[in-house]
Amino acid sequence: MDALLDVDDLVVRFATPTGDHPAVRGVSFSVAAGERLGIVGESGSGKSVTAQAVMRLLGPAATVASGAVRFEGRDVLGFPRDELRRWRGAQAAMVFQDPLSSLNPLVRIGRQVTETLREHLGMDRRAAAVRAAELLAEVGIPDAAARLRDYPMTFSGGMRQRVAVAIAVSCSPRLLIADEPTTALDVTVQAQVLDLMDRMTAELGTAVILISHDLGVVSTFCDRVLVMYGGRVVESGTTEEIVGAPRHPYTRALLGSIPAMTGPLPRRLPSIPGSPPQAGAHVPGCSFAPRCPLAEDLCHEVEPSMEYGVACHVAARAGERP
């Protein structure tokens, strides 16, 4: 077993007043040690739910209906409570879009950093405080030792996300999942946080799953990319393949609808009609067929399976990637 993380045919269902709806419908992927995988998708694509299922952080309405999540060959979905607590934070950590949702607003920054160190690394109070100051300094918090006494609200959004990254990497995890970690940040601060995640995970050899709606962010960070739509992976490949030679009509349309930063611009942007299906709303056949310019009868009837890295009847006909 080479993979650090193995997700196999994962299905997550949401209980709603109108019945049970699948939000993730048979997602499989693996992440090697030290690898960086991007998951790209729009709202309702199931990208965040997939991450939450892997981290065992699903809300009460959601359940893993079937499938497996293995970390170094161990069955994450079967972890008893105390094993889960040891694993989460120490071996697998998570960074969220809004650091205020992971940082407790009523607890000083210092305690939030030392808590993790003491719990997982067994440090005493003094050693943890020293290490916490080092960590904050490493992620670029000026005057780090003094700022341990401050509350999260006194930090800017960018600084809070630096603290969240510091906590996430504090126990040298083997896997870091970052869910839209820079979406709420200004573009220059986004660049700083991405650089920081780059540096901290490269030093530790941490594998990263970066979840984002932004193909630009993902393509500057990741080795490999999964494109999700309607609860499924519709295309996967190396970053060069996905960005340079996308095969799924959805991936192509997504890339086409981002205005270029250089060169001539079209008068109208290529756009995809309609909107992405809401989580759980499921049509027979390919989820993208109702919006797809290439859709044929078959696409509306039979859901395509993943072949040569693409789940599309039309694209698969062309065979393997050239």
Added chain:
Amino acid sequence: MSADQRGEREVNVVEVEDLRVHFSRRRGVTVRAVDGVSFTVAPGETLGLAGESGSGKSTVARALLRITDPAGGRIRIGGRDIAGLRGKNLKTFRRQMQMVYQDPYDSLDPRMKIGATVEEALIVRGVPARERATRVRELLDRVGLPSGLAVRYPHELSGGQRQRVSIARALGVDPAVIACDEAVSALDVSVRAQILNLLKDLQEDSGLAYLFISHDLSTMRFAADRIAIMYLGRLVEIGTGDQVFGAPRHPYTQALLAAVPVPGARRTGPRVRLAGEPPSPADPPTGCAFHPRCPLAEEICRTTRPELAVKRGGQLAACHLAPEAEPGPKPEPERNPEVTP
């Protein structure tokens, strides 16, 4: 108000001169959120206003709509100075300028059907009751919504559809200019392109002007004819899209553009050109507000505030060190985008 009453002598639908907006904080601290901003928008033109959070870009729009009262300067909309407008006059003015916000879910009344929301704009404009149903259908059609949606509530619509409703409502009063404040930022990428195309189509049909506020620079490049870059309450650069994106002259603009992650651009080094975060507008640095973060800053930048001046390429930039426009004939705007170091 008919087109001729809008004032034929007026070339620009928006004229902003030396706009200042101040906020008072506790302990007598005054924050200069907008500190001497001037620009114009012509009919049928889109002026993009870009900058990071705290740059004052949304405050400019709020001042233009008289949601926030300026501390100084002059704003003319449709040829009319809007300072001191009250009551009926203020209402009349608001028909000239409308706003479309980031999250249509917040700006649409959740208990009001779509048709009634759009009809409200028609009532404001004084459209007789018997015509309104037809006009609502026309407006929904103009923004690409089926008229059947008129009987639905906002929560029954997708994010893109809700934003179309906001646009229909804004169009309902027949404005000369619409301020779009991060109007497509919350939308999915595939839906964002539809709304950007719609805004362009409406502009081509009716000569609408837009003040397009966004932090997303690739969207801005597509949407705007001219771009103004704000930093800490001031304009640091303003010019055509080709000028500002092709050959930015202000170091802040250059850093901002360099930080945009472009799909497929394989990175060869760190992304960061710019360390730190913008300083507080309550305590702005001396001289050029950008100098503490500027890689090029010299002594003069710490002491003397640079004014906007014509630079090489033809755009205006507020930087002591940006190369001046060559003397002689009027500088040609640069057509071919090129990367400047």
